[in-house]
Amino acid sequence: MKQKPASESLSVMTEIVLPNDTNNLNNLFGGQLLSWMDRCAAISAHRHCRRTVVTATVNHVSFKQAIPQGAIVTMEAKISRSFTSSMEIFVDVFTEDQRGTGERTKCNEAIYTFVAVDQLGNPIEVPSVLAISDLEKTRFDGALRRRQLALILSGKMKPEDATELKALFFPPA
Numbered sequence: 001m002k003q004k005p006a007s008e009s010l011s012v013m014t015e016i017v018l019p020n021d022t023n024n025l026n027n028l029f030g031g032q033l034l035s036w037m038d039r040c041a042a043i044s045a046h047r048h049c050r051r052t053v054v055t056a057t058v059n060h061v062s063f064k065q066a067i068p069q070g071a072i073v074t075m076e077a078k079i080s081r082s083f084t085s086s087m088e089i090f091v092d093v094f095t096e097d098q099r100g101t102g103e104r105t106k107c108n109e110a111i112y113t114f115v116a117v118d119q120l121g122n123p124i125e126v127p128s129v130l131a132i133s134d135l136e137k138t139r140f141d142g143a144l145r146r147r148q149l150a151l152i153l154s155g156k157m158k159p160e161d162a163t164e165l166k167a168l169f170f171p172p173a
């Protein structure tokens with residue numbers, strides 16, 4: 001299976017927060033943001049493998065900063081690493097200053113895992129990832145650790161088999 005640069009999977013989506021998207025504090029409802037990020041990440045995973053993809057797990061979401069009604073929200077999703085059929089996708093979420101500079105502020109981040117499937121829903125192989133920028137390399141390097149953690153949490157891996165995590169929590173003396 002060939003190797004593809006991470007940058008080829010970039011997916012960018014921009015939305016404006018309307019009243020229907022908000023919670024009781026007039027900030028963006030978390031579930032709405034999760035839905036937008038899932039779509040953006042799914043497009044990125046599809047661009048990497050050009051096959052049907054399904055969300056296997058949401059590994060991590062941090063709602064660092066509330067996003068007010070009226071804000072313009074941009075999501076940027078890119079693959080960090082693939083394994084056999086699974087792909088880890090990072091989503092970075094930004095708002096932009098609307099009064100003058102247009103300067104962007106990063107307010108949220110999420111990490112999703114997608115699996116490429118055939119028409120019967122069976123997992124299929126995907127290309128590997130070529131990480132080029134420093135950020136792409138950092139995210140590539142951490143992906144195996146995050147995969148092992150996700151598999152332990154979903155009961156698909158025994159903690160004693162998680163080689164990367166053992167090295168993290170129990171460094172050799």
Ligand SMILES: CC(C)(COP(=O)(O)OP(=O)(O)OC[C@H]1O[C@@H](n2cnc3c(N)ncnc32)[C@H](O)[C@@H]1OP(=O)(O)O)[C@@H](O)C(=O)NCCC(=O)NCCS
Pocket residue numbers: 054055056057082083084085086087113115117121122123147150151154156
């Ligand atoms: C995701 C899905 C295809 C995995 O199928 P499966 O029969 O469990 O297949 P496998 O156990 O062989 O796993 C396939 C890959 O998914 C990965 N995977 C499965 N569950 C995972 C999890 N919880 N976290 C991280 N990776 C996971 C496996 O590690 C494997 O990766 P690899 O091929 O790169 O090594 C299947 O569970 C599914 O279709 N789920 C529903 C997806 C869906 O409907 N999503 C929308 C939610 S509403």
